[in-house]
Amino acid sequence: MSTPEENRSLNFIEQIIEDDLRTGKNESRVHTRFPPEPNGYLHIGHAKSICLNFGLAKKYNGLCNLRFDDTNPVKEEQEYIDSIKADVRWLGFDWEDREFYASDYFDQLYQWALQMIRAGQAYVCDLAGDEIREYRGTLTAPGRNSPYRDRSVDENLDLFDRMKDGEFADGSRTLRAKVDMASPNLNMRDPVMYRILHATHHRSGDKWCIYPMYDFTHGQSDSIERITHSICTLEFENHRPLYDWYIQQLGIYAPRQIEFARLNLTYTVMSKRKLLSLVKEGHVSGWDDPRMPTICGFRRRGYTPEAIRNFCARIGVAKFDGVIEIQLLEHCLREDLNRRALRVMGVLNPLKVVIENYPEGESEELDAVNNPEDPEAGTRKVPFSRVLYIEQDDFREDPPKKYFRLAPGREVRLRYAYFITCKDVVKDPKTGEVVELRCTYDPATRGGDSPDGRKVKATLHWVSAEHAVEAEVRLYDHLFTKENPEEADEGQDFTANLNPNSLEVLPSCYIEPSVAGAAAESFFQFERLGYFNVDSDSTSKKMVFNRTVTLKDTWAKIEKRGQG
């Protein structure tokens, strides 16, 4: 038995594995697998499973397979297989040559079905779908045996053969395991092993018109691949007795199924069915819409694989079915991006600033550091001239208490440039809106420090109007307004909780010229505005940036507190 010291900080799966390793089970091998059904794109919940399965294999010097659980041809497509492989790779995992398909086991599975028929453990059932349901009984009442349960082996063999040969219509017959119609576990009440499906499979084509069910496939696939620990989510707990039963009847290598709680995140949904409907009903632009919790959605949004992997490591693995706050994921991203994102200056909502005492038609270049946290990131030149843009939020005509930024008569620093003082405010005569600031600069403060030791309370980011890159910026908010959109009001569609303000497009933003030509999916922190990612999917002529995540905004907090 294990001692507490050895087990400290291991999750429950690691404890099982280490116990197995100690007792020499499975020849002391660790072999896991990630087994998606190719019927949709991978989401952040799959990332948890991927990190777990590949992570465990790596930690214990084992292997992890990629296996497509493709036993239902009507839902599966090659497009999904391709996206799944791309997403797993992007996350940073490698299945090497171990890319498997349950459909490659169809022949073997068929032989095993024959073996069970011969052993009197399986029979062809002529009951229709609703009849099977009726015979199954309910949660509290036992089921009844099918009238076809006692067919002879020969008749079963003959019928099953003819099922395979396409003699019968979809739904007219099934192959069922003879287990126990009175079992309290409904999965054991003579589960269907094979159904008739005259459908073209994305890989095996029209070779088969009968397809094995999940339960008759998964454990055997694990067994064939000699998986030691078959890790799946909690809803399969009720299937474990069947998983074990098939393997025992067949007398084949027995992997161990272990269940853990799937990931739930606040302000989003995770079920493939719901994500599919968001795509199909046009609530989002596609599976890779930056608001989607899909892996490719997060990628386009500007999440890094490192951040997602780190997130998966932090949330841990347990059997408690809870909900993780999205703030933790955002924290992991900020943590990563803060280290690596280049800082550039950008203005989302421009306010024109004219430096009255700066000569017209002239400009100069100033040195700016690329990342204050990383000296190796170096410096760059930023052009300065008479007409600039600053952020509208950085000026208040009538500043509230504790507001340190620009206001009439006030002096602030333009980052890496000069101290400026606001002398005058120009308003639109019709709307009264502030449209321009007239300022003066102090040439002695070049670079951002005053030789006389004068201090300013705020530092603003800015861009030179004539040099700036015009860009389109997309600001994203949570996809749903509710923390748990699944808990929609009784009978209400979950889409009722979609956030109508989840996407805001700012068409006329100005970014300093150093970003020009930046590669897609590179990221920046626009000083104080958040982290941004160059969008790879842009059809606009301008550069398009997605805001990946905001910085923590202390001013918003101060303001809020003032009101409260």
Added chain:
RNA sequence: UGGGGUAUAGUGUAACGGCAGCACGACUGACUCUGGAUCAGUUAGUCUAGGUUCAAAUCCUAGUACCCCAGCCA
């Protein structure tokens, strides 16, 4: 009136009969050419009721709450 699971600060996760710890969040303060970051600090927890024990989150008993299962989906 069935079966299978799960309960530890707001959230997630440790502690495996011996000081309830960590992270995120929230709140204070320091520092700062980003009101960011960083640093320091504060906050807050064992589902309930009994029992065993010198000692219980942990073992026992009885409850309670929540999740999953009646697809020819996975």
